[in-house]
Amino acid sequence: MHDDTKVIHSGRHPERFEGAVNPPVFHASTILARSLAEWEGKKADRARGVPGTYYGRMGTPTTQALEEAVRELEGGHATVLVPSGLAACAVALLSTVQAGDHVLITDNVYGPTRTFATRFLARFGVEATFFDPLIGAGIGALMRDDTRAVFLESPGSLSFEVQDVPALAAAARARGATVLMDNTWATPLYFKPLAHGVDLSIQAATKYVVGHSDALLGTITANERAAERLRAAHYELGQTVGPDDANLASRGLRTMAVRLPRHWATGVRLAEWIARQPEVERVLHPALPGDPGHALWKRDFAGASGLFGVVLKPVARAAYAALIDGLELFGIGASWGGYESLIMPMSPGDTRSATNWNYPGPCFRIHAGLEQPDDLLADLEGGFRRLRARL
Numbered sequence: 001m002h003d004d005t006k007v008i009h010s011g012r013h014p015e016r017f018e019g020a021v022n023p024p025v026f027h028a029s030t031i032l033a034r035s036l037a038e039w040e041g042k043k044a045d046r047a048r049g050v051p052g053t054y055y056g057r058m059g060t061p062t063t064q065a066l067e068e069a070v071r072e073l074e075g076g077h078a079t080v081l082v083p084s085g086l087a088a089c090a091v092a093l094l095s096t097v098q099a100g101d102h103v104l105i106t107d108n109v110y111g112p113t114r115t116f117a118t119r120f121l122a123r124f125g126v127e128a129t130f131f132d133p134l135i136g137a138g139i140g141a142l143m144r145d146d147t148r149a150v151f152l153e154s155p156g157s158l159s160f161e162v163q164d165v166p167a168l169a170a171a172a173r174a175r176g177a178t179v180l181m182d183n184t185w186a187t188p189l190y191f192k193p194l195a196h197g198v199d200l201s202i203q204a205a206t207k208y209v210v211g212h213s214d215a216l217l218g219t220i221t222a223n224e225r226a227a228e229r230l231r232a233a234h235y236e237l238g239q240t241v242g243p244d245d246a247n248l249a250s251r252g253l254r255t256m257a258v259r260l261p262r263h264w265a266t267g268v269r270l271a272e273w274i275a276r277q278p279e280v281e282r283v284l285h286p287a288l289p290g291d292p293g294h295a296l297w298k299r300d301f302a303g304a305s306g307l308f309g310v311v312l313k314p315v316a317r318a319a320y321a322a323l324i325d326g327l328e329l330f331g332i333g334a335s336w337g338g339y340e341s342l343i344m345p346m347s348p349g350d351t352r353s354a355t356n357w358n359y360p361g362p363c364f365r366i367h368a369g370l371e372q373p374d375d376l377l378a379d380l381e382g383g384f385r386r387l388r389a390r391l
């Protein structure tokens with residue numbers, strides 16, 4: 001089955017719900033047993049890992065439908081839901097490490113994931129080393145006997161370097177480490193981490209899965225090797241998501257395969273136009289042929305999302321502000337993956353330690369939404385006109 005058919009059909013079981021196309025939104029903490037025998041049977045099933053409903057925290061048909069759909073799309077053994085994308089990064093890491101371990105994390109990692117490692121994990125005796133996202137198989141030289149996990153993010157969500165995931169994963173696995181990857185940019189539609197040697201695939205479902213900027217959610221999908229530890233950490237940390245948010249994510253997932261091509265096409269169109277403006281130092285978008293990550297992107301990815309970066313040549317703050325402040329269709333805000341376009345000022349250099357950010361000019365990140373691309377271009381043209389008037 002193709003992925004765009006899978007997102008429509010997977011996880012749905014109308015026969016269990018009076019024929020309803022979508023599973024009902026179960027608001028449930030207590031789930032009653034009818035007898036002592038049923039209660040004991042459920043406990044025994046649970047101990048054997050049989051899916052079912054025992055208590056709201058362990059899942060309901062609403063959350064299980066989404067888990068099943070994501071697991072099929074990722075080609076994984078187990079999927080768990082957590083309340084945010086950051087929780088997905090944290091729980092996935094916690095499922096792999098213990099005191100005294102060492103982890104290797106890509107230097108372009110999402111900032112809060114970096115902080116989770118350097119502040120939280122450090123308190124429990126787990127040491128983090130950050131590595132050049134472009135190191136590839138060279139990561140072998142950084143692996144130590146106590147390196148338990150290697151955390152990837154490709155492309156990085158501020159600086160957009162594409163990593164050689166198969167080479168990194170093979171080198172990490174050769175030394176027995178678990179490979180984790182934050183795959184939020186590409187979604188499992190455009191990149192399949194588990195098929196490229198990753199053990200734990202992380203999605204900030206807040207972005208393209210939810211797709212409408214109205215809920216926070218994370219998913220972690222494990223291959224067979226990592227599944228048991230993931231399930232245990234998820235349970236022991238008491239992770240659970242509300243039924244309404246799970247329902248919004250399931251609803252978003254159903255249209256993801258028609259939304260993404262539009263985000264992709266509009267993003268490339270905007271990026272190409274921006275790259276031609278004389279005030280622009282660089283556009284960071286691996287789907288553009290001149291991008292340093294383009295060859296790897298072509299080799300490994302089936303598409304691009306609508307998120308990319310822009311580095312301006314050094315300009316006065318007033319000129320930069322004039323570009324951003326007058327935009328009408330691009331909201332100034334964090335997050336992305338919704339139907340609407342966004343612009344976010346950013347400083348990728350502030351969140352790295354193993355590599356340098358060599359651009360002195362101001363930067364911003366664009367999320368290309370589902371608006372008519374000509375309208376978005378006209379809005380950006382106005383922005384560059386205002387910028388020029390202040391040079």
Ligand SMILES: *Cc1c(COP(=O)(O)O)cnc(C)c1O
Binds near residue numbers: 086217218335
């Ligand atoms: C947004 C984001 C996250 C965190 O997701 P939240 O749901 O906001 O916690 C993690 N990783 C990447 C790459 C993101 O863009």
